[in-house]
Amino acid sequence: MKTEIPRVAIQGIRASFHEEAAFKFFGEKIHTVECNSFKQTFEALKNGEADYIVMAIENSIAGSILPNYSLLMSYSFPVVGEVYVPIQLHLMALPGVKFEDVKYVTSHPIAIRQCVDFFDEYPNLKIVESNDTAACAKRIRDEQLTDTVAIANSLAANLYGLDVLERRIESNKKNFTRFLILTTHENAKKKGGNKASLCFQVSNEVGSLAKVLNIFAQENVNMSKIQSMPVLGKRNEYNFYVDIEWTETKHYDACIRQILKYTQNFNILGEYERYEEEIAPLLPKPTKAKKYITIKKIE
The missing domain is CATH 3.40.190.10 (Periplasmic binding protein-like II)
Structure with a gap:
């Protein structure tokens, strides 16, 4: 409920x-x-x-x-x-901590890699990887670590009472x-929508996937993403995950009707805005x- x-x-x-x-x-x-x-x-x-x-x-x-x-x-x-x-990443520490006194920086490994340009300037800092950006900020608060900074978002700094020492340290701002x-x-x-996520399989024959993709173009439906993943335990069989967008529902409906003829295990994972x-x-x-x-x- x-x-x-x-x-x-x-x-x-x-x-x-x-x-x-x-x-x-x-x-x-x-x-x-x-x-x-x-x-x-x-x-x-x-x-x-x-x-x-x-x-x-x-x-x-x-x-x-x-x-x-x-x-x-x-x-x-x-x-x-x-x-x-x-993804905007900030450097944060306990109130009163000065950056020159910091020895360790902790965050999720992906967040750390996304700030590599910043930390190239500070080779003295030791990197400590963790499983969650916010958890790193919380650990600094809980354990009152005065020699450690975390990389996390502004919500984490606010919730866990940390000061932001440096904003937007991520290398790629987009x-x-x-x-x-x-x-x-x-x-x-x-309710209606203008985007859908689909999943389907096609036969392992020349042009099978191309037939489906051509239907999108013919019906003026935009394919914004395609992702393939192997079907577990089945050789040379793949699930295709596709996101499509449209401006008129009639084009989407016509597209789905035609795709059903050329796919197996077809699923609409969701229709949404x-x-x-x-x-x-x-x-x-x-x-x-x-x-x-x-x-x-x-x-």
């Missing part, structure tokens, strides 16, 4: 980029359900401990998060939305992560820690 305030399962803890994505899609008034893995977010939704999942699916630098495509098929929860979050929003079939509202920055709700301003709500952590 969906509660008035949505319960949103995320991989990671409060003030992670997943919670930032949840805020951007739902607004600030949510119950955040912290999970240790992406699979646990799906289990939380399956067991009625959450109403929605916010899950990263691709990054403009690191590429697709392939295991998450398998989760989409394994659990079959519908995709009902998407959101893009700019780095975005795309997140999908999923829910149960009962919670999914039947394409994310548009100019009409998307603005990310809430950082709030004080007491205003955050977390109902539980899924072990």
